[in-house]
Amino acid sequence: MSHTASSTLSVQLLGTLRVWSHDEEILIGPPKQRALLALLAIRLGVVVRREQIVDALWGPEPPATAANGVHTYVAGLRRALDPVRAGRGSGEVLVTRSDGYELRLPVEAVDxxxxxxxxxxxxxxxxxxxxxxxxxxxxxxxxxxxxxxxxxxxxxxxxxxxxxxxxxxxxxxxxxxxxxxxxxxxxxxxxxxxxxxxxxxxxxxxxxxxxxxxxxxxxxxxxxxxxxxxxxxxxxxxxxxxxxxxxxxxxxxxxGTVEGSRPPRSPQRETVPAQAERRSTAPTAAAYLPSHLPSRANVFVGRSAELRKVREMLTRESPERGRATPILAIDGAPGVGKSALALELAHESLDRFPDGHLYADLGGTSDHPLSAFDVLAQLLRNLGIQRASLPTDLDGRVMLYRSLLHGKKMLVVLDNALGADQLRPLIPQGSACLIVTSRQPQRGLVVRYGAHRIGLKPLDRETATALLLALTGAEQGTDRRSAVSRLAELCGGLPLAIRITAGRLLGDPYASPERLAALYEDPLTRLELLAVEGDDDMSIRSVITVSYRHLSEETARLFRMLCRTGLEEVGPMSPVQLMGITPAAAASHLESLTDHGLLEQTGPEEYRLNDLVRIYGAGLAEVRPQAIPLHTPRKLAITQDPDGRRIGGRVS
Missing domain, CATH: 1.25.40.10 (Tetratricopeptide repeat domain)
Structure with missing residues (x-):
């Protein structure tokens, strides 16, 4: 750094923005150039990326000329702050990095x-x-x-x-x-x-x-x-x-007992300077340590591969090492255990994020998902911002949220996300880590932010059985384990269905795995029993219905037709046969069903219908699949045309 420039400059931000060199005030230039200096001075000693500058100066919808504007304002600041070096490269007061700019001044120089x-x-x-x-x-x-x-x-x-x-x-x-x-x-x-x-x-x-x-x-x-x-x-x-x-x-x-009393205590950090034990009662962004995660599941079984993958990701891309916010996106079918996995990961990683832990349910599985504007209000309140101080526009809330998390090792869990428009304003920057759950694959997070995606599948029979045994404490003798295993299979490997089933076994002193399994053999009875009265979030029918409602009319029609066939496995040309549509349209419908968790892709051109999903869809089609025992594997025997394309099949 130029000793003369760095040792004589001072920047005032706590009032009207002003800059001095020695005792002479420097004119900084046009308003957006002043805004750029404010940003760099607030982020003193930190590289501010060009895209962050664009967001800070123009918001989420910048003009096409924004990138050129950044270069213009940087050049203008250099001329103002370090005129001696302005014509010879980046200088050492305002330094150019590969992906942004850094203001280098002593802490004492910025109020x-x-x-x-x-x-x-x-x-x-x-x-x-x-x-x-x-x-x-x-x-x-x-x-x-x-x-x-x-x-x-x-x-x-x-x-x-x-x-x-x-x-x-x-x-x-x-x-x-x-x-x-x-x-x-x-x-x-x-x-x-x-x-x-x-x-x-x-x-x-x-x-x-x-x-x-x-x-x-x-x-x-x-x-x-x-x-x-x-x-x-x-x-x-x-x-x-x-x-x-x-x-x-x-x-x-x-x-009359006030004498000697002290200001109120709060669970935040010690702040009052008068006495070490005195604390501030008004939570603020600067002092507040948020911790708002819901409790994890009382029993968690399986998902060892997924847990191992995330642990490796957090180690490899720790906030100190990574340039971007580490993002984990978990997606999968209704009831497959996305939220349980996210909270399990969050709770076991708490020590990695000493600055706090935020949680918000985005309502993507309900009929009334929250807007990013409303979610930001919740998150900012959890960060200690008073309701009266909340910005009244989306851009203001986004910038405040990102600023409060900047440089903080915080964990943010966004549960039940709907889509990119809802998520984009909620993505922090810097040292925070983000876990997102959604029924739909968040491919935009992967492409734009390098997110790590985990697509959850239903539990295999052995793991599902272990979960049901752990939840119920059932004896593990050969006879009893066989009945529990059959129950787990009838639950389709979905943790939600297994937990509801465990609740039935524990809540009824006369219930037994054998008796309940016999009831579950009737598919429609099974779907009715897999529910907790008064709680739509604990109902297999309700959680599948939410996904079904998001389908287009034609995709919903295909879904009902596929369920009516009683098939478990489907080829990509089956929609062509069933609906008389083009292969391209068929592929689009199958992708939509997969994205909404109503089909499971098992191979490059292979799909599977979960038992419970198929029963639900068959009920919509008003066809009761009675003739086929649901525990019997059913497949579509695929036939091919001379060019090797799949064109249909038969039940086997």
């Missing part, structure tokens, strides 16, 4: 970076039992602010950063005021708090501190009035009651 460092230092001081030093360091950090962060800087990235930095600022304000009160400065704290509450009226921690400071000043009546005003405001604005910490403080003020 936002210095603010973050000083706040972290204050936390460490507080944790070490040095509250006075922590209080002073927080005061120095807050003194770096000169107004709204990135004021006047355009673009979705700047809008998102303003929200993030504002959250960090007010979290630091709360910590600093907590230290002031603990040091005996309650009267001064009241003045500061009244001003802060005007700016952030929904932050309950500020109102808690105001009540505490008033009480410690001997102004109990004013403290109670502050609570009443808070309660009225929250009810009018949000329709909610004050949180438990505010209510508890109110009760202590009424009881």
């Amino acid at each position: 936002a970076a210095l603010f973050v460092r000083q706040r972290e230092e204050a936390r460490r001081m507080a944790a070490a039992g040095r509250p006075e030093a922590a209080f002073e360091r927080l005061g120095a950090a807050l003194g770096l602010w000169h107004g709204e962060a990135l004021a006047g800087v355009p673009g979705p990235f700047a809008a998102m950063e303003r929200v993030r930095l504002r959250e960090m600022r007010f979290a630091a304000v709360e910590e600093w005021i907590g230290g002031m009160i603990a040091a005996g400065g309650s009267e001064e704290a009241v003045v500061v708090l009244n001003e802060a509450i005007v700016q952030e009226p929904l932050r309950e921690k500020l109102r808690y501190l105001l009540m505490l400071a008033l009480s410690r000043c001997g102004r109990q009546a004013h403290a109670l009035q502050a609570y009443s005003e808070t309660r009225t405001y929250l009810d009018e604005e949000l329709g909610i009651e004050p949180g438990v910490e505010l209510r508890n403080l109110h009760a202590r003020i009424l009881a």
Whole structure:
């Protein structure tokens, strides 16, 4: 780096964006050039890829000229920041990398970076039992602010950063005021708090501190009035009651037991600088450690090959090594165990992601899937962003979400995804790891992001039997195991069906594998029994219906016809015979059925109908397959024309 340029430059982001060299202010240029500098300064010392710059400056729908615009703005920044070297290559203040650009300046030269460092230092001081030093360091950090962060800087990235930095600022304000009160400065704290509450009226921690400071000043009546005003405001604005910490403080003020009390505890990291054990109650993006994964299955059997593959992927493409976010896409038929595998993988990998774990059900298996806009609201709330601070547009939420995850070793599980349009805004960048489950293969993730795809198949008979035995604790004697094995087979190897069956065996003291297997032999009875009353997610018929509803009219017609034949195995020319369509149209229909989990591809030109799926489809066709025992293997004997193409077959 040019010693002269790097040691004299300073960048102000915590207010109107301004840059100085020595004591002389530098003109940065047009608005998008200023937005580029803001992006590079926020990502100080990190290579920002060109596609990230385009997203940050223009959002998800950039103009065709965006790439050229990036080059123009980079060149303009070089002329402004390092005019001596501007004509001789990339320079050493703004460095060109193979896939992007990096701003190289000391942390002290960028006020936002210095603010973050000083706040972290204050936390460490507080944790070490040095509250006075922590209080002073927080005061120095807050003194770096000169107004709204990135004021006047355009673009979705700047809008998102303003929200993030504002959250960090007010979290630091709360910590600093907590230290002031603990040091005996309650009267001064009241003045500061009244001003802060005007700016952030929904932050309950500020109102808690105001009540505490008033009480410690001997102004109990004013403290109670502050609570009443808070309660009225929250009810009018949000329709909610004050949180438990505010209510508890109110009760202590009424009881006269406030003296010596401390600000409320929360499960987040220690933040208040006044005392090491004091914590912040207002979760913020900077301090909040999210962990929102549902529990894993109580019994998990099989999938050893898939688990091994993912472990190898995480080792090989750890966030520290990889340039892109590692993505695992799990797809498969309804009830095949996609979510169970995803959560099993997530829980066993928790230690790899110390910065937190996010989960969202995208509702792709329901009639009302969530939009990316709504999912982002859920994820941002889980990251500690207050509802009132959520961006009101999709671009703003995307940029805030990606910024909060940038540089963080976090795990994100997106369950029951529908398609690319829903997923694309939810893909983080950098060190996070993403696990996606979907009934449909997410080929776009594979092509565009290099995702690793796992296509789940039904369990083989031995593994399915082991799962049912493990779930029921059934005896493993020869006779009993034979009946359990038959039950597992009648469940089509689908873990959902096996779990429902286990629930029936455990919930009925008179049930036995032999008796239930006899009932399952009737296909329609079996489909009716494979359900949990009142829970559509635990019904084989319901989960298959969701996939069926997504089929086109012609593909649905073919599906019913295939199920009516009673076949298990189907060749690619069977639709030609059944419907009189072209081979190309047949291939398209078969691919659609496979993508929706209603056909299983077993070879280059071979497909299989799962027993339960076939029973469902036959019921739609109003044909009951009674004549053929479903446990008897049934295949389509394929015949060929002189050119070797499959043209049909017969039942054997």
